[in-house]
Amino acid sequence: GAGVSQSPRYKVAKRGQDVALRCDPISGHVSLFWYQQALGQGPEFLTYFQNEAQLDKSGLPSDRFFAERPEGSVSTLKIQRTQQEDSAVYLCASSWSGPTYTDTQYFGPGTRLTVL
């Protein structure tokens, strides 16, 4: 079956531009997560949705980062006024579980963002 898909796979932005990264989770998955992975590091949590509700956004590094999942399926991570330190791979993951238990998360291929 189809896994988690992300688009675009690669994005180059000039400093100061806004970018939007899309995630299509596995159909029927309740939970959706965004992670940021810097080169040579493990992924770091950004935000979490259960259906359309954003239950945890404590990992978002600044108010330039905004995520939404309006219909409880597709999610968009938006970064406004991009900075060079935003360069990273942005990973999306989805799972069946709700907020009381962390189940297996299925990851997409990621979007590699390069800010010049």
Place this chain on the structure above:
Amino acid sequence: SQQGEEDPQALSIQEGENATMNCSYKTSINNLQWYRQNSGRGLVHLILIRSNEREKHSGRLRVTLDTSKKSSSLLITASRAADTASYFCAKGTSGSRLTFGEGTQLTVNP
């Protein structure tokens, strides 16, 4: 900051040998998960071990969990060149998020 520290940071072995990677963590967990990441790709889930389990197997993979020492290990037996990848442990807690370590880069030489 990241929890779930992996050890070693890098490991190079010959094909056919076993590879052992270790992971330590600091606070209580619901489960601990191991993922593999090939260069430039997303993460692939390998094994989830719950806090009340001590050992789990999947094919050539064996994961152990010692909650008293707050540590886990991943053993890959009879390694293959295709096992070359980065391996991450991730701590699962009641808050749903996964907290990853920095990973172990495994190189299996043919």
